[in-house]
Amino acid sequence: MTNKYDVIVIGSGFGGSVSSYHLAKAGAKVLLLERGPWRDTEPVRAMGIKKRSHLPAGSHFYTHILNRFSAPWLPKSGVKVNTHGLFDIHYDRDMSVVCSSGVGGGSHVYSAMNIRPAVDAYWDNHVDGVSTDMMEPHYQWMIDKMGARPPALDDNIPNFTGKRYEDSPHFVADESVQQPAMSMDMSSNPENFSNNSFFGCVGWSKATLDKILLSPAINAGLEVKALQECLGIYRIDGPSATSYRLEVMDHQTKRHTYYQADRIILAAGTLNTQRLLFRSRDNGGLSGMPSLGCNFGGNGDFPAYWGVNEKGADFSIGTPSHGRFELRDYPSCPNFTEYGMSGIDDVPLVGNAVRNRLKRDLVLVGMGADRANGAFTWKNGRLRTRYIQHNNPIIGAIAKAFEEISRRSGKKVWFTNKRLLTVHPLGGARLASNQNDGVVNEQGEVYGNPGLFIADASALPAAPGSPPSMTIAAWACHVSQTLSNKI
Amino acid sequence: MTVVAQTLGSFNPNSLLKHSQKELDELFKTLPALTEGELEGVYRGRLFAIMGLGILPRFLRNLLYRLLQTFINPWKGKRFDGDNGANIWFSKRGTLPYGFYSINSQDSAVDGEPVTHLSYDVDKNLRILRPVRGETRKLSDGVYLARMNYQTRKKLVRVLYFTLDNIS
Numbered sequence: 155m156t157n158k159y160d161v162i163v164i165g166s167g168f169g170g171s172v173s174s175y176h177l178a179k180a181g182a183k184v185l186l187l188e189r190g191p192w193r194d195t196e197p198v199r200a201m202g203i204k205k206r207s208h209l210p211a212g213s214h215f216y217t218h219i220l221n222r223f224s225a226p227w228l229p230k231s232g233v234k235v236n237t238h239g240l241f242d243i244h245y246d247r248d249m250s251v252v253c254s255s256g257v258g259g260g261s262h263v264y265s266a267m268n269i270r271p272a273v274d275a276y277w278d279n280h281v282d283g284v285s286t287d288m289m290e291p292h293y294q295w296m297i298d299k300m301g302a303r304p305p306a307l308d309d310n311i312p313n314f315t316g317k318r319y320e321d322s323p324h325f326v327a328d329e330s331v332q333q334p335a336m337s338m339d340m341s342s343n344p345e346n347f348s349n350n351s352f353f354g355c356v357g358w359s360k361a362t363l364d365k366i367l368l369s370p371a372i373n374a375g376l377e378v379k380a381l382q383e384c385l386g387i388y389r390i391d392g393p394s395a396t397s398y399r400l401e402v403m404d405h406q407t408k409r410h411t412y413y414q415a416d417r418i419i420l421a422a423g424t425l426n427t428q429r430l431l432f433r434s435r436d437n438g439g440l441s442g443m444p445s446l447g448c449n450f451g452g453n454g455d456f457p458a459y460w461g462v463n464e465k466g467a468d469f470s471i472g473t474p475s476h477g478r479f480e481l482r483d484y485p486s487c488p489n490f491t492e493y494g495m496s497g498i499d500d501v502p503l504v505g506n507a508v509r510n511r512l513k514r515d516l517v518l519v520g521m522g523a524d525r526a527n528g529a530f531t532w533k534n535g536r537l538r539t540r541y542i543q544h545n546n547p548i549i550g551a552i553a554k555a556f557e558e559i560s561r562r563s564g565k566k567v568w569f570t571n572k573r574l575l576t577v578h579p580l581g582g583a584r585l586a587s588n589q590n591d592g593v594v595n596e597q598g599e600v601y602g603n604p605g606l607f608i609a610d611a612s613a614l615p616a617a618p619g620s621p622p623s624m625t626i627a628a629w630a631c632h633v634s635q636t637l638s639n640k641i
Numbered sequence: 642m643t644v645v646a647q648t649l650g651s652f653n654p655n656s657l658l659k660h661s662q663k664e665l666d667e668l669f670k671t672l673p674a675l676t677e678g679e680l681e682g683v684y685r686g687r688l689f690a691i692m693g694l695g696i697l698p699r700f701l702r703n704l705l706y707r708l709l710q711t712f713i714n715p716w717k718g719k720r721f722d723g724d725n726g727a728n729i730w731f732s733k734r735g736t737l738p739y740g741f742y743s744i745n746s747q748d749s750a751v752d753g754e755p756v757t758h759l760s761y762d763v764d765k766n767l768r769i770l771r772p773v774r775g776e777t778r779k780l781s782d783g784v785y786l787a788r789m790n791y792q793t794r795k796k797l798v799r800v801l802y803f804t805l806d807n808i809s
Contacts, residue, residue, distance in 0.1 A: 157671065386656075388781065389649060390673060396646055399671050410664040412671045438652040438781055595644065602647035 159185045159377075160641055162400060162415040164384045164430070167259020168623045169421030169610035171363040171371075172296065172630035177419075178376035180638035185413060186368070186376060187402060189383035189422075190221070190255030191238050193262055195356050197365035201372075205380070205406075207238040207256070209354035211500035219353075221255045230536040237381060237405045240354065244425055248541040249452050249528065249574040253423050257380050258364035260423075262354040264623060265475040265493065266361070267334035268302035271618030271625055272489065273523045280615040281587045283596035284632070292628035300337035300361045305473060309340045312347055313469050315477035315492055324562040327479040334621070337361035338473050351474035351496035360474065381405040384430060387418060388439035389603055396604050417637065419598075421610040421630065424450075424579040425537065428612060431583060431593075431600075432532035442602025443593050449584045450539060451526030452576030453617045454488075456552040458569035460516040460559070469494030470513045481558055488552045489620065490559075493517040518559070518567065520552035521578075523619030530582045543574060578622050580611035598633035609633045652781035654687050654804035658706040659699040662690045665802045666751070669786060672778035674755035677746065678723075680777070680785065684805035685733060686718035691801040719805055726759065733808060741765045742775060749776055750797055751790070759787075773800075783807045 160182040163174045174186045191207035192198050198206055208214035221239035224232025226246065240263065244251040254263045270276075270293055277286045305311050307320075315327035327333075339346050339359045346359035355362065368378060386401040400413045420427050428447065434440040462469075469476070472494060480487040495512045503509050528541030543549050553571050560567040586592020589601035594613045600606040609630040611622055618625045657665065689706040697705070708714075717733045720726055724745070727738035742759040749756045759775030772792040780786040785805040791798045 157667075388652075389646070391646055391649070391782075392673065399668075401668075410660055410667070412667045414671045435650065437656060438650040441647040441649045599644045601644060604644040604646055 157413045159183050159415040161417045161419060162187060162413055163419045163421060165259065165422035165610060166257050167421060167423055168626040169630040170259065171367040172627045173419045173421060173609045173634035174376050175367040175371045176631065176634035177638050178371040178374040180641065182638065182641050184376050186378045187382045187384055188257045188380050190257060191380050192257045193354060196358055197362065201369050209356060210240050211353060215501050230534065246539045249539045249576060251425055251579045252577050253425060257378065258362045261363040263352055265351055266336045266338050266473065267475060267621045268297050268300050268337050268624050269334040269620045272620040273618060276618055280585055281596040289628050289632060292631035293624055295631060296624055296627040297335055299366055302335035302337040304333040304335050305340060305477060310342065311340060311473055313472035313476045313494060315479045319479050324482055325479045326482045327477060331478050331480050333477050336473055347471045349497045349500060353497040386437055386439050387430060387434040398605065417605045419607045419609050423610055424582060424612040427608060427610055428530045428582045429537050440603050442589060443600065444589060445592050447530035447532065447582050449526050449581040450528040450530050451524045451581050451617045452574060453578035453580055453622060454522040454524040454548045454619060455576040455578050456520040456549060457575055458518045458556050458567050460518050461566045461568065462516050463514045468513045469516055470496055470498045481555060484558065488520045488522045488555055491519045520555065521619060522548040522552065523617040524548050526581045526617045541574065543571065580614045580617060580622060583608050583612040585613050585615040597636045607633050607637060649782060652784045654784060654806060658689045658703045660690060661695050662799055665690050669778060669788060670752050672780060672786060675757045675777060675779050680721040680757065683720050683729065683808060684718045685808045686716060686803050686805055688801055688803045692799060740770060780804065
């Protein structure tokens with residue numbers, strides 16, 4: 155049977171790419187399914203991939219910005235805008251989520267911050283067999299692969315917070331504030347410092363997973379199928395072994411297709427992983443998982459708009475994030491990261507007034523470990539997020555600090571804590587020592603469904619309080635290396 | 642820690658109503674064969690992917706096949722008695738059998754994989770029914786996917802797909 159594999163990996167973000175890389179290198183027959191397309195970037199062109207989709211820029215901005223929009227008042231599966239669109243927006247009352255779609259997953263749109271959890275001993279005391287010490291080599295491996303290092307003052311990076319707040323009486327970004335390692339080419343070429351953040355990076359400056367991991371994995375035998383969206387997972391209990399059948403929508407041919415594998419690694423991103431698990435359980439494809447949906451959180455993400463309007467400034471250039479800073483003499487200050495409107499030059503706007511103003515303003519993101527005590531619910535095929543803000547004091551602390559930033563700078567910080575927004579949803583299928591507390595065991599295998607593994611942020615045991623890409627990658631490393639030892 | 646498989650819920654056959662014959666061919670190819678004697682007794686049938694109706698929009702096909710699950714369709718399913726069986730009509734109890742077949746395990750004439758084969762080449766059937774060849778595989782516990790092919794002089798033509806689920 156040609157559609158049969160040792161392992162099928164669903165999703166090509168940090169979880170899926172890392173898993174595919176390790177398993178393909180270990181010699182397994184691996185298929186990677188990705189619902190989005192290959193992106194038209196220079197590294198992908200160099201890989202010889204023929205069918206590529208534009209990133210949202212220029213005349214393709216409005217057609218390629220949105221993949222799917224879902225909201226409580228829309229049909230349960232949301233409104234599909236464009237299969238080739240970059241972002242999914244899941245609007246909900248308690249917390250909305252934005253995530254991306256395409257081969258390489260979030261690495262195209264992330265801010266290139268490669269950082270360990272802000273929470274000390276993050277992996278300890280959740281399950282036997284997983285510890286912070288044990289996971290450390292996985293973090294280091296991934297950071298080395300991404301070629302990441304923290305920016306320094308003598309890199310002369312435009313708008314770097316370390317430089318901007320050098321003499322500030324209000325804010326601090328010196329060596330007391332840990333700057334994240336960034337997977338960026340920080341050499342002096344000005345092209346490296348534009349259009350490299352939210353809307354993707356066409357050039358070579360940002361390390362993306364398609365070039366760093368998938369390209370060598372393809373050379374090792376990995377098969378990647380883009381524009382293939384998994385709709386259902388069906389367990390097949392054979393007399394001697396369990397295997398899985400996947401129902402997949404091929405967006406190129408607009409037909410359902412089917413694949414079979416002995417093992418499945420689910421790494422479709424938290425929201426899509428939840429949808430897939432709930433739907434498959436409803437359809438009789440999977441069983442058990444009494445804790446599915448529990449312990450959802452937004453990693454304390456809290457974005458705001460800082461109307462700096464600094465004369466002569468162009469904050470749209472620089473690294474994808476300008477770096478971290480803190481309020482000077484402000485005890486227990488949350489993490490703040492500053493962003494310019496990267497890529498704004500390629501967004502078609504009427505006139506230049508709006509564009510110029512956006513270039514002079516900043517986006518702030520506060521972040522900290524929330525308690526991840528929300529939940530995903532599933533009713534009649536509709537996924538909802540439930541998150542009680544008052545049970546997560548970090549959100550209030552960030553809001554208070556935003557007000558202080560506004561007061562000290564004399565420039566308005568716009569934010570709303572009535573509608574929370576995250577780009578780092580996590581939990582819902584957490585790591586735990588039994589199926590009543592979580593969904594996966596210490597190897598990432600789903601309780602009650604042998605051979606089904608989860609390697610994305612939905613399996614994380616708690617909020618890391620920092621951008622979770624390296625934590626997801628480390629978990630995927632652990633899951634796939636354990637699995638490859640068994641194959 | 643070894644993960645132990647827990648019992649699966651029941652598969653909803655209606656999720657296949659929008660599928661085309663080509664899509665179902667792919668699904669059928671991935672399904673396991675039945676164990677000997679697995680089909681025994683009366684099974685409710687649901688028809689879909691009827692030849693020629695693939696040109697209809699998916700929602701219309703879905704609607705039509707749902708209508709065929711109501712009283713307007715006299716075909717109710719199949720009965721299996723050891724090596725033989727028959728289609729059942731008008732009543733789900735199987736009291737009105739017609740369209741008889743013999744049952745054996747062999748490789749599919751379409752994809753070469755093992756299937757439970759239903760041959761209508763039985764004396765009791767009208768001549769026109771005798772070239773009908775059914776193939777059955779397991780979809781999930783208690784639910785089976787089957788297809789009806791018709792052997793013409795030149796080739797085997799796929800007529801339709803149906804599911805069988807245990808009504809006991």
